[in-house]
Amino acid sequence: MIFTRFRGNVTSNKAQIDQFSLMLGASDVSGSGQFTNLFDYAFAEGTLGGKLAIQSKFFDLNPFMEESPDGANPQAKLIAEEEQEPFLVPERMAIDIDAKVGKVRYTDMEINNLNGAIQLKEEAITFDNCRGNLLGGALGL
Secondary structure: OEEEEEEEEEOOOEEEEEEEEEEEOOEEEEEEEEEEOHHHHHHOOOOEEEEEEEEEEEEEOHHHOOOOOOOOOHHHHHHOHHHOOOOOOOOOEEEEEEEEEEEEEEOOEEEEEEEEEEEEEOOEEEEEEEEEEEOOEEEEO
16 A cells, blocks of 8 residues: 555544545545544544545455465455355444445456445445446446
8 A cells, every 4th residue: 555645634533634545556545534533442442433535546356355375366266155255344443435436346347437325334334325337237236
């Protein structure tokens, strides 16, 4: 991960992010927002709160998928359900994300113009009114 820009301020229990941009491999992410309850999350079993607005021209999910130990490609691993490992959302998190992504790559599929709300809470990811284009049609989550 390479931060190309970060502007904001951080206190003991809040991070106000006026603007950030970073690169995760070929994926670009930029946005703004805030994180709350930082100290309590790190040291006192508190819940990390947050609200972010993010944008990306291209986001590739493939590098986040675990490759099988025998060197098989990640797509083959996704086919066998018993071999799938879920993405684990850390506990004690309540983060709301307003996302706008031009193109998302997932395995060999591409979702275009993905927009909507994503919530990380109670060790789960919830998509609310997310819409995009896939396989020549519209997708709603």
